Amino acid sequence: MGDHKHIVVYGEIIEGQLGAMTKELLGGGRGLADVLGEDLVAVFIGDGIGETAREAYAFGADRVYAMDIPGAYEANLYAGGLANILEHEQPRYFLFGHDDQGADLGPALAFKLNVAAATDCVELSVEEGTKRLLVTKPVYGALVMAKFSTDDLPQIVTVRPKSMIAPDPVDRTGEVRSLDAGSTALNGRVKVLEKIVEESEGIKLEDAELIVSGGRGIGDAEGFKKLAEVARELKGAMGASRVACDNEWVPATIQVGITGKIVAPRIYIAVGISGASQHMSGCSRSKTIIAINKDPRAAIFKQAQYGVVGDWKIVLPVLMDKLKALD
Amino acid sequence: MNIIVCVKQIADPEAPEESFTLDSEKNVFIPSAKITKVLNPFDEQAVEAALRIKDQSGAKVTAFSLGAGLDRAVTKKPVFMGADELILLEDEAFADGDSWSTARALAEGIKKNGSYDLILCGRQAADWNAGQVGLGIANFLGLPYVTVAKKIEIIDGKARVERVTSNGHEVVEVQLPAVITVSNELGQARYPAIKNIRAANKVQPVVWKPSDIGIDPSSVGKNGRRLHLLKLFKPVIQGTCEIMEGESTEEMAENLALTLRRAKIL
Structure with a gap:
């Protein structure tokens, strides 16, 4: 096992551009590669992606591979394809984003290679001497953090969005090596028939600078309409806690939290949200958290910088009017 | 149609933070005695997904659970909801496993149980949050998989799955047998029904130890771990x-x- 070297990052191209998660992985991976004095490698799978994949050099990659697989992402096919990279690289660490694709592919590849995977990690560091990767992740609904490692190589890890810093691109490029997809026994047993976008219009939650998010305290779908108006006026996006989504007051695509979206806006306004750790884990990297809640003991006030103890139905309109008056 | 559902018992994830004690010497997070054990909510939704298929077109639903000292009342919940059989991989040796050792043991248990068309798991467990066991079972049994399902329909030997994605969903068709993991978007799981209770009371769980599924006790549970817990701490x-x-x-x-x-x- 002594021959494992370098760090491989699974890259994604989204709407013709290098994905935000991919840039974050390249940033985090570059740091680890520098500690080890080893290379950072990016591998992409998709349909005619060579040129865009090349951009990974600008974000810190030392080598870039692309595998042409036509059609939509399908986990079984991609995991089979990814295993072929091992004919070219025997990585020490293999990093994925913990998102639609990575959370699917990372563990699947690990089982295929007969090694352990650690998922949804927020912190990565190299253990001195052993060069093992130490990973930290929230567990028990983010009430506690757990630090793990493994003696298996490669170490496969999925990284939570927004937990690594995407570097600024530099003027650097190189060749994109093509990889053969090969074929596995599972090819053809799964077919993606349709991809349906349910996302509401306007600013994407993940990209928003300001998020107005509502929870159980909003009470119903009608209440969320008022919240959406406030979000629009503040030029932000609307988010929600899982309770609000499970009650179908709002679509599941705007859920913030461990099983929803991980966000880190400049301003996060939590309205009628109790602040359960599962939710906070999805927004705790926001720069400023503002809480509006009737219950003075709500956990949200432990993590917010500004708070109002009161009924949001009164607070929000007054807040908006006053802000306008101050303009 | 044989459906297997894998369910995990965990300390109630809705319990307040104060009801847990962190022992950072021993690296354990201990729920107080007052905290009840529940089925992992995502697994309960996997049971619901199985029962919806059973309601629609008929199926035999077998629930699998793994652990040590399982709470008998909680293990029976899938049966009270409408599952037909219950198999417990239960032994001290199964305690404190990771995704790898758990998936391996479940796969062996499922094989021993015989024929299966569909294997359902929750998308992840609310305690360790790994989301790997379903993928592991698929790998060990050589089956295709689809994760994070919010709807499953069986049509002509295939499952048509709505898979939740960050901006909506995708419709995926998978040949059976297959592994599918289920997400909360599936909707509320049913409550145990009175009409099931008499039948359910008759269902006796089958209990298997590592030797019963042909695995050495040293490769399950804590001893079979590949991912080692180094430290637990409060954020x-x-x-x-x-x-x-x-x-x-x-x-x-x-x-x-x-x-x-x-x-x-x-």
Whole structure:
């Protein structure tokens, strides 16, 4: 096992551009590669992606591979394809984003290679001497953090969005090596028939600078309409806690939290949200958290910088009017 | 149609933080005796997904659970909901496993049980949050998989799955047998029905130890772990909240506007 070297990052191209998660992985991976004095490698799978994949050099990659697989992402096919990279690289660490694709592919590849995977990690560091990767992740609904490692190589890890810093691109490029997809026994047993976008219009939650998010305290779908108006006026996006989504007051695509979206806006306004750790884990990297809640003991006030103890139905309109008056 | 559902018992994830004690010497997070054991909510939704298929077109639903000292009342919940059989991989040796050792043991148990068309798991467990066991079972049994399902329909020997994605969903068709993991978007799981109770009371769980499924006890549970827990610790929560003052809610709201404007936040 002594021959494992370098760090491989699974890259994604989204709407013709290098994905935000991919840039974050390249940033985090570059740091680890520098500690080890080893290379950072990016591998992409998709349909005619060579040129865009090349951009990974600008974000810190030392080598870039692309595998042409036509059609939509399908986990079984991609995991089979990814295993072929091992004919070219025997990585020490293999990093994925913990998102639609990575959370699917990372563990699947690990089982295929007969090694352990650690998922949804927020912190990565190299253990001195052993060069093992130490990973930290929230567990028990983010009430506690757990630090793990493994003696298996490669170490496969999925990284939570927004937990690594995407570097600024530099003027650097190189060749994109093509990889053969090969074929596995599972090819053809799964077919993606349709991809349906349910996302509401306007600013994407993940990209928003300001998020107005509502929870159980909003009470119903009608209440969320008022919240959406406030979000629009503040030029932000609307988010929600899982309770609000499970009650179908709002679509599941705007859920913030461990099983929803991980966000880190400049301003996060939590309205009628109790602040359960599962939710906070999805927004705790926001720069400023503002809480509006009737219950003075709500956990949200432990993590917010500004708070109002009161009924949001009164607070929000007054807040908006006053802000306008101050303009 | 034979459906297997894998369910995990966990300490109630809705229990307040104060009901857990962190022992950082032994690296364990211990729920107080008052905290009840429940089925992992995502697994309960996997049971619901199986029962919806059973309601629609008929199926035999077998629930699998793995652990040590399982709470018998909790293990029976899938049966009270409408599952037909219950198999427990239960032994001290199964305790404290990781995704790898758990998936391996479940796969062996499922093989021993015989024929299967569909294997369902929750998308992840609310305690360790790994989301790997379903993928592991698929790998060990050589089956295709689809994760994070919110709807499953069986059509001509295939499952048509709506898979939740970050911006909507995708419709995926998978040949059976296959492994599918289920997400909360599936909707509320049913409550145990009175009409099931008499039949369910007759169902006796089958209990298998590692030797019964042909695995050495040294490769399950804690001993079979590949991912080693080095440290458990409380996250640092910073935040000194400035609570707005005022005689009335309106005044507090105005003060919030003034404060945020002064701090150049809004």
